[in-house]
Amino acid sequence: xxxxxxxILTLLLISQVKSQDKFLTKTGFVSFFSxxxxxxxxxxxxxxxxxxxxxxxxxxVQLLMRxxxxxxxxxxEHFNENYIESDKYPKAxxxxxxxxxxxxxxEDSILExxxxxxxxxxxxxxxxxIKGEFKKNSNELILSGDFMVEVADFDIKIPTIVVNNIAKxxxxxxxxxxxxxx
Amino acid sequence: MKKIIITIxxxxxxxxGFAQDLESILAQETVNETTIVSxxxxxxxxxxxxxVETRKKETFEFLIxxxxxxxxxxxxxxxxxxxxxxxxxxxxxxxxxxTVALGRNSFEKTFDGYLKYRLLQQKKGEESFPFxxxxxxxxxxxxxxxxxxxxxxxxxxxxxxTSQLLIARKFNSNFSFQFxxxxxxxxxxxxxxxxxxxxxxxxxxxxxxxxxxxxxxxxYYTINxxxxxxxxxxxxxxxxxxxxxHVFQLIFTNSRSMIEKGFITETTGDFFKGDIHFxxxxxxxx
Numbered sequence: 001x002x003x004x005x006x007x008i009l010t011l012l013l014i015s016q017v018k019s020q021d022k023f024l025t026k027t028g029f030v031s032f033f034s035x036x037x038x039x040x041x042x043x044x045x046x047x048x049x050x051x052x053x054x055x056x057x058x059x060x061v062q063l064l065m066r067x068x069x070x071x072x073x074x075x076x077e078h079f080n081e082n083y084i085e086s087d088k089y090p091k092a093x094x095x096x097x098x099x100x101x102x103x104x105x106x107e108d109s110i111l112e113x114x115x116x117x118x119x120x121x122x123x124x125x126x127x128x129x130i131k132g133e134f135k136k137n138s139n140e141l142i143l144s145g146d147f148m149v150e151v152a153d154f155d156i157k158i159p160t161i162v163v164n165n166i167a168k169x170x171x172x173x174x175x176x177x178x179x180x181x182x
Numbered sequence: 183m184k185k186i187i188i189t190i191x192x193x194x195x196x197x198x199g200f201a202q203d204l205e206s207i208l209a210q211e212t213v214n215e216t217t218i219v220s221x222x223x224x225x226x227x228x229x230x231x232x233x234v235e236t237r238k239k240e241t242f243e244f245l246i247x248x249x250x251x252x253x254x255x256x257x258x259x260x261x262x263x264x265x266x267x268x269x270x271x272x273x274x275x276x277x278x279x280x281t282v283a284l285g286r287n288s289f290e291k292t293f294d295g296y297l298k299y300r301l302l303q304q305k306k307g308e309e310s311f312p313f314x315x316x317x318x319x320x321x322x323x324x325x326x327x328x329x330x331x332x333x334x335x336x337x338x339x340x341x342x343x344t345s346q347l348l349i350a351r352k353f354n355s356n357f358s359f360q361f362x363x364x365x366x367x368x369x370x371x372x373x374x375x376x377x378x379x380x381x382x383x384x385x386x387x388x389x390x391x392x393x394x395x396x397x398x399x400x401x402y403y404t405i406n407x408x409x410x411x412x413x414x415x416x417x418x419x420x421x422x423x424x425x426x427x428h429v430f431q432l433i434f435t436n437s438r439s440m441i442e443k444g445f446i447t448e449t450t451g452d453f454f455k456g457d458i459h460f461x462x463x464x465x466x467x468x
Contacts, residue, residue: 022204024207026211049208049211051204051207051208051211052204053204059204062212064215073237073238073239073241073278074238077221078426080220080221081220081221081393082393082394085355087354087355088355157393159394159425162426165426181207
């Protein structure tokens with residue numbers, strides 16, 4: 001009987017250790033930037049949800065489109081109503097895997113990440129290089145980087161009248177500070 | 183044997199615990215946030231009357247509205263295009279919920295000023311709320327010299343006040359509906375049989391046909407119309423076209439005036455007999 005208890009206890013402890021494999025953030029930062037001759041458009045989202053399994057390198061990121069904040073309120077309304085159609089497609093998601101992941105990444109380690117980006121009901125496979133760093137003292141796993149997104153790939157229509165105001169390729173930047181998920 | 187089975191069971195249970203996939207964890211962690219339902223209508227006007235919308239803080243909006251003459255006036259007046267009324271409006275949002283404005287309508291040379299306050303907003307999510315409510319109050323001064331010189335009215339005599347409760351719900355991204363109980367007070371009326379206080383009920387809605395175009399309709403039912411004047415209820419049909427910082431509204435209505443006291447209480451045209459005024463509102467937000 002005693003052995004059994006020991007065994008169960010050990011297993012429970014192991015499972016505790018194992019659950020430390022997952023790292024989560026609810027305050028991930030994502031911004032996008034569109035540069036054109038007429039105007040620059042920038043929006044920021046500080047409520048990105050991201051989870052990473054450090055055992056496998058799998059990662060899932062989720063963003064509410066309505067959480068993007070713009071400088072001009074009218075831009076934000078147009079973004080939600082006319083372009084990204086937040087009522088129909090409230091979320092953007094990325095599901096992927098870090099190919100060369102190990103938990104010993106230090107400052108400026110370059111990681112290769114591959115996966116599928118879902119925006120506006122459309123999906124696209126992407127493969128990008130990002131920065132990864134594991135801070136031992138604060139137990140934080142930081143992933144950051146940027147990549148380019150072609151607006152047309154996601155079936156986002158830009159009317160001819162504002163075609164000069166909006167870039168065809170938008171730069172997306174992100175920074176996620178993951179902490180252990182309990 | 184039993185112990186082993188229990189052990190296996192517990193081990194197995196724990197493993198399924200590990201295998202909980204990332205997506206379902208994210209789904210758990212997603213908070214059901216309360217979000218404000220925005221863009222019930224594209225413009226601050228449904229057609230003639232106000233919509234529940236206000237502009238966001240520090241937005242300055244310049245609004246030009248036109249109503250031409252009656253379409254059934256024929257080719258001589260080029261279907262009304264020869265006659266035109268214009269209203270200029272300068273509208274400024276002091277906060278997301280509060281707008282002040284000044285305007286002048288060439289019809290009866292009327293100045294108007296209004297205050298518009300967004301009281302409640304439709305919300306969805308955890309603390310959902312089914313509709314939006316905006317308060318509207320305006321004062322207008324008619325400056326047309328339609329009196330004999332010896333009977334010059336005082337400033338106060340020429341004022342009219344409008345109060346409206348604008349209640350709207352965005353049923354889905356395509357369809358919104360507004361109900362607008364209205365109270366209008368005239369400081370002076372033309373004939374003593376006319377009431378100084380007019381009550382009306384407004385109904386209106388929009389149906390989006392594409393992301394940037396919607397079809398709008400608006401009807402004001404006057405409960406106690408003027409006795410000395412054969413008035414009709416105001417009806418408007420139109421199209422909203424949105425392009426960047428502009429909203430264009432093309433309007434067909436039996437009303438000539440572009441301010442509440444005018445189109446709600448003094449409309450004389452019969453829409454179904456062709457007394458239709460073509461018009462437009464163009465707004466530019468800065």
